[in-house]
Amino acid sequence: MAHNHAHPHDGNQKRLMAALLVTTLFMLAEVAGGLISGSLALLADAGHMLTDTAALLMALLAVKFAQRKPNARHTFGLLRLTTLAAFINAIALLVITVLIVWEALQRFFHPQAVTGGLMLVVAVAGLLANIFAFWLLHHGSEEKNLNVRAAALHVMGDLLGSVGAIIAAIVIMTTGWTPIDPxxxxxxxLLVVRSGWKLLRESLHELLEGAPKAINVDKLKRELTQAIAEVRNVHHVHLWQVGEKPLLTLHVQVIPPYDHDGLLRQIHVWLHQHYQIAHATVQMEYQPCSGLDCELCETGAPHQQVEGTVLEHEHPHGAHSGHHH
Known part of the structure; x- marks a missing residue:
């Protein structure tokens, strides 16, 4: 299974590398074109492309580091680097947008001459480059990789910026009205700020160990209880995410089973099939928890234990290794 898991990373890495090359080249072209033509729209797009270059570089490094194997110091490996890179990318996007907005406001008070023809040529070339880069990254995000989505969002901002620059160039060439540029x-x-803020919230949610939005914890508890007859109650559920991997710990009060390991394996298989949770720690209990809600910070009497030992198993007899990707 490790072999299959490597392919999405390899695909993302190649797409990120290609997008980085394209973005870097046209960022330099837009900087030159913006300075020569005096167009803020081109410089704004080049500003977004500058953060794109940094964003793509960080994304590429994060994907590379995330492939490192877990060790005693980092038991989940370095998967969280991808989320951290997305968080930094979102902040960078918001900061550069604020700077561009400030410069645009200054242009209203101090208009500058703009060369529409050169502006149009560079803007069209930038649009084509951004479309290509966005296509590369969009096709690399089937697995909902937050880091690749972050890089794609940067490129989407550039794409919108190129469209704006083209419109501004046409208006300036036909009417001479330069305020259209700022x-x-x-x-x-302002459009990019909205998407950047959403990305910032998503990445921060994951960094703060928030539950994946695609999984409803209450629904999971209810469905697990209904799906397996021996399960009486599901509680003390903790769900979080590292990279693209949802992780789960939970307590399950069960009717004493004839086949303990078989029931535990059945719970793991159900979690994997219905919620794609391949890494779960299940504590089985024959009696209710001593606390009202079985809180993590509970300091009261210990839980009722099975045969004198708290059961915190992964997949037994090789089942864990079979489901943990």
Missing amino acids: ILSLLVS
Whole structure:
């Protein structure tokens, strides 16, 4: 299974590398074009592409580090680096957008001449480059990789910026009205802020050990109780995510089973099939927890134990290794 798991990382790495090359080249082209033509829209797009270059580089490094095997010091490996990179990317995107908005406001008070023809040529070339880069990254995000989505979001901001620059160039060439340049820069920046803020919240949620939004904990507890006859109650559930892996610990009060290991394996298989949770720690109990809600910080009497030992098993007899990707 480890062999299959490596392919998405390899695909993401190649796409990130190609997108990084394309973005870097056209960032330099837009900087030059913006300075020569005097277009803020081009410079705004180049500013987004500058953060794209850093974002893609961090994403590439994060994907590379995430492939390192777990060790005694980092038992989950370095998967969390991808989320951290997405968080930094979101902050960088918001900061650069604020700077562009500030410059756009200054342009209203101090208009500058803009060369529409050169602006249009560079903007069209930038649009094509951004479309290509976004296509690369979009096709690399089937596994809902937050880090690749972060990089794709940066490129989407550039794509919108290129469209704005093209519109501004056409208006300037046909009417000579230069305020359209900072106006469109301002509108594009505001659109990107919305997406950047969403990404910031998502990555921060994961860094704070929040439960994956795709999994409803209450629904999981209810369905597990209904699906397996021996399960009386599911409680003390803790769900979080590392990289793309959802992780789960829970207590399960059960009717004393004829085949203890078989029931434990059945619970693991159900979690994997219905919620794609391949790494779970299940504590089986024959009596209710001593606390009202069985809280993590509980300091009262210990839980009722099975045969004198608290059972905290992964998949027994090789079942864990078969389901843990």
